[in-house]
Structures are given as C-alpha cells and as structure tokens.
Amino acid sequence: MRFSRPIGLLFFVGLLVSCRKQLGDGITSQRDVDANLDGFIDAVKSGLGMSVNARFLTFGPVPGPQPWDNPVAAASVSVHGRNIPLLPGRDGLIHERYEARPCPLKTIFECVEIMATGRFGKDGEIMCFGLQLQKHPDQVVRQDIAFRSADFCPFQMSPGPAQQIIRGIEKAQMEHFQRQEPDKYLDNNR
Numbered sequence: 001m002r003f004s005r006p007i008g009l010l011f012f013v014g015l016l017v018s019c020r021k022q023l024g025d026g027i028t029s030q031r032d033v034d035a036n037l038d039g040f041i042d043a044v045k046s047g048l049g050m051s052v053n054a055r056f057l058t059f060g061p062v063p064g065p066q067p068w069d070n071p072v073a074a075a076s077v078s079v080h081g082r083n084i085p086l087l088p089g090r091d092g093l094i095h096e097r098y099e100a101r102p103c104p105l106k107t108i109f110e111c112v113e114i115m116a117t118g119r120f121g122k123d124g125e126i127m128c129f130g131l132q133l134q135k136h137p138d139q140v141v142r143q144d145i146a147f148r149s150a151d152f153c154p155f156q157m158s159p160g161p162a163q164q165i166i167r168g169i170e171k172a173q174m175e176h177f178q179r180q181e182p183d184k185y186l187d188n189n190r
Contacts, residue, residue, distance in 0.1 A: 028089040028094070029090075033096055036087055036116065039084045040084060041133065041142070043080045043082050044058070044112050045140050046080070059080065060098060061117075063094050064097065065097070067097055067118070072094050074086055086098075096118035098116050100115075101113055101115070111134040112132070112133050113130055113132050127148060127149060129146060131145055132145055
C-alpha cells in the first residue's frame with residue numbers, strides 16, 4: 001500500500017507533463033496547414049487565368065524567412081491585394097512559411113506550386129508539401145504535392161544572380177508592353 005501512493009503521484013505528474021508538452025508545442029495541425037494553402041489558391045488562380053507570365057503573380061515567402069525557428073504572430077497576410085487569413089498553431093503563432101513559385105520543368109505561365117515549409121518531419125526535420133495549379137485550356141487543375149525533404153523545398157532554391165537578371169529583364173519588358181498605347185496616327189482599317 002505504501003508504494004501505490006508514490007506510483008500514483010508519479011503517474012499523475014507524468015500525465016501532466018505529457019499534456020503540457022502536447023498543448024505547448026505550437027505545431028499547426030495538418031488540417032490547418034492545408035486550409036492555409038487553400039486560402040492562397042484564388043490569388044494564384046487569378047494570375048493563371050490572365051495572359052501574363054505567372055512568375056510575376058507568385059508570392060512569398062510569407063509570413064517570414066524562417067518561422068519554424070522564430071514563430072510569428074500573424075492573423076493574415078496580404079498577397080496580390082488580397083487579405084488571406086492564416087490559421088495558427090496551438091500557441092497562436094505561425095510556424096510555417098508559405099510561398100508560390102513557378103513549377104520546375106514546366107512552362108512558367110501555365111503552372112504554379114503553392115508550398116508550406118516547416119518542421120513537419122518525425123524528429124522536427126524541415127520538410128515541405130503543398131499543391132500545384134496547372135492551367136489547361138478551359139480550367140485550372142489542382143494536384144497535391146507530397147512531403148519533400150528540405151533539399152527539395154523552395155527555401156533552398158533561391159534564384160542565383162543570372163536568374164535575377166533574367167527575371168528583371170522579363171519584368172521590364174512586360175511592364176513596357178503593358179504601358180504601350182495604340183498609335184493614334186495609324187489607321188488599322190486600311
């Protein structure tokens with residue numbers, strides 16, 4: 001009888017510590033991360049519906065560079081003029097990074113990946129997953145992207161200097177063509 005009281009007390013303390021760890025770890029549930037990814041679909045989809053290069057209608061990273069190490073308090077983020085609410089972890093903070101980028105090895109104006117990066121691995125390893133939106137003639141098709149290791153996540157694939165220069169030239173050309181007005185002295189009816 002003497003041993004049952006200390007064992008019961010020890011069991012209660014262990015249960016209390018276990019519950020506290022589960023409630024205080026702050027990790028966002030898989031369902032909430034999926035809902036956050038879905039929240040970005042309309043902003044990216046509107047870009048795919050246009051006849052401009054989707055590269056310039058991508059975004060990220062939001063809400064910060066590495067929120068898995070330094071969680072941030074953010075109720076929503078602004079992407080392409082739209083206010084998109086984010087569901088936080090159990091501690092009320094955002095622990096994942098969200099971004100949209102052109103799909104690798106596909107035409108850049110037809111396909112965009114929306115990715116979430118965070119500590120999704122078993123032992124807190126950094127991983128990413130998300131979805132892909134690909135433009136077909138009359139619709140935009142969604143395809144889920146399975147978990148990837150950190151080596152294949154967008155935060156590891158930042159553009160090099162050459163890509164930045166090319167993107168700058170392409171963006172300048174697009175802005176130039178958008179500002180062009182028809183020549184009022186040319187008569188196209190002749």
